[in-house]
Amino acid sequence: MHVALDVVFSRANLVQQTSRSFTVLAFESSADDTCVAVVNSSRKILSNVVVKQHDLHEGFGGIHPSVAIEAHQRNLPGAVRRALDDARMKVNDVDGIAFTRGPGIGGCLSVSSNAAKSLAASLHKPLVGVHHMQAHALTPLLTTPISEGPRxxxxxxxxxxxxxxxxxxxxxxxxxxxxxxxxxxxxxxxxxxxxxxxxxxxxxxxxxxxxxxxxxxxxxxxxxxxxxxxxxxxxxxxxxxxxxxxxxxxxxxxxxxxxxxxxxxxxxxxxxxxxxxxxxxxxxxxxxxxxxxxxxxxQDVVVSGxxxxxxxxxxxxxxxxxxxxxxxxxxxxxxxxxLCTDNAAMIAWASMHRFLAGDYDDYTIDLRPKWSIETLPAVHTVPLEAS
Missing domain, CATH: 3.30.420.40 (ATPase, nucleotide binding domain)
Structure with a gap:
């Protein structure tokens, strides 16, 4: 869903933001890791917080959805606080907010989705929902020097x-x-x-x-x-x-x-x-x-996940x-x-080309627990190395 927000984020504001690097606060809770990160368009990971739940699920032999949801609800507020503290930022300093829209466990996705949408709406910030596997695929574009990255x-x-x-x-x-x-x-x-x-x-x-x-x-x-x-x-x-x-x-x-x-x-x-x-x-x-x-x-093969x-x-x-x-x-x-395992830094990075292109999601955007990566809409990308 790519519709106009009820407020206008002008091109002038976008240019002003990207000239000093666009900074994204991102959330990820598609499975059993509670993740929050802050990343900017200059390819810097300012913070990357991951809270694991392995001790809660070992007795079940796998991820127990209701247990995972409750743990995300407990862990997310503290993870947000840590991510902002590690980045030495206040929440009002971020330029955009991203979250994992799908695919994943529906109830788990909803925890970070609700947090991201509520925070973006209350702070008057643009919002982008990200495809989880797209984020994994694009991670080397963040972690590898531009001259050596995948082509x-x-x-x-x-x-x-x-x-x-x-x-x-x-x-x-x-x-x-x-x-x-x-x-x-x-x-x-x-x-x-x-x-x-x-x-x-x-x-x-x-x-x-x-x-x-x-x-x-x-x-x-x-x-x-x-x-x-x-x-x-x-x-x-x-x-x-x-x-x-x-x-x-x-x-x-x-x-x-x-x-x-x-x-x-x-x-x-x-x-x-x-x-x-x-x-x-x-x-x-x-x-x-x-x-x-x-x-x-x-010429290049990316292996991630x-x-x-x-x-x-x-x-x-x-x-x-x-x-x-x-x-x-x-x-x-x-x-x-x-950064192979689930994290929010990859979510922030996968959202960056949309933020820089001024392509945002509405605050009412729904989740996609099942979501084919072949159905992603095209977006005009802005060269990130120029930011």
Whole structure:
């Protein structure tokens, strides 16, 4: 929804604001992280607050929506205060307010949506609702030097607890889905595999716990049992399937001795990660081949989302691209690990081109818990490096 506000934000005011850098206060609560950040158009993250809820959800084996909503309601006021204090700003100093409009858990989205809309209306500030996956895809444009950032068109692999997508990005708002998951996301598969192995979540969640478990150095590699390779589904097809991967783990455990040794568990976890990496690499190569057949030259690949913080998967994808195109290197770009998982800095940045173009949302804008990234409306972008 892109309609005029009941007040007019004049072009003169916009020019005055952008000449000193446009500053955005952003909110994100699409799942189980309560996030608030302040970012400006000069590509500076002035603050980035993330409040985790892992300890609340571990007993449920996953995100419990009503528990998450109540935690967001408790955590958001303090997160706003911290974000403004860290940025050394007063709330009236911000130029625009952004929030995650979708996709995500409806009740969770509503917490930051209501806060952002109420604050924007009361402070007479412009408002922008952001697509969560668009924000992940554009994060390297914030975190990478302009001269080294991704060049359109680029491929973006978005891997998280809720999504597994391979997209062709041709602008800030134009994305074509090349592949998606037929069932579970890669993040959910990591979480289920961690639970099957009986791993504690720790402070970063079950997926991160599995990655850390694979790094176990207390067991000699020679003592690890051989695990048959788990299959990569739908070979030759641009589609993901991760339900079959954690199902392979479940079947293997069910056919094994009733009490698995620690070494056996480590071997299973490592083969699970290997299989996940093989699938990501296989589908990424197919996406590159399909783009080449259409005459689209890809020079950069962006990998983002919570699972992109996994260092093993990162290394495997670097090797994959080096092998695919040894003569004309394809650059692989990752945000810093702390900006791979959900955060509000990426929401602020994804809203920036709309704020600078004077394209705002009405204060009555609705949520989009299900929202295809292919339906984003085009926006005339203002070069951010000129701000």
């Amino acid at each position: 359109f068109p680029f491929l973006t692999l978005l891997i998280s607890g809720g999504h597994t997508l391979l997209l062709l990005a041709t602008s800030h708002t134009a994305f074509r889905v090349l592949a998606t998951t037929a069932d579970a996301s890669i993040g959910r598969s990591f979480d289920k595999a961690a639970r099957l192995l009986g791993l504690a979540w720790g402070t970063k969640g079950p997926g991160a716990a599995l990655e850390q478990f694979c790094l176990n150095t207390d067991i000699d590699s020679a003592d690890l049992p051989q695990i048959p390779p788990f299959p990569v589904p739908m070979p030759g097809k641009l589609a993901f399937s991760f339900a079959c991967l954690h199902s392979s783990v479940e079947r293997y455990i069910a056919s094994s001795p009733s009490s698995l040794s620690q070494a056996h568990k480590v071997a299973i976890a490592r083969e699970f990660q290997n299989a996940a990496a093989r699938q990501l690499c296989a589908k990424l190569v197919l996406g590159l081949e399909k783009s080449a057949l259409r005459g689209i030259k890809i 919570g699972v992109a913080s996994n260092s093993f998967l990162r290394a495997r994808q670097v090797g994959c691209l080096d092998e695919y195109s040894p003569d004309e290197p394809i650059k692989l770009l990752f945000p810093p690990p702390e």
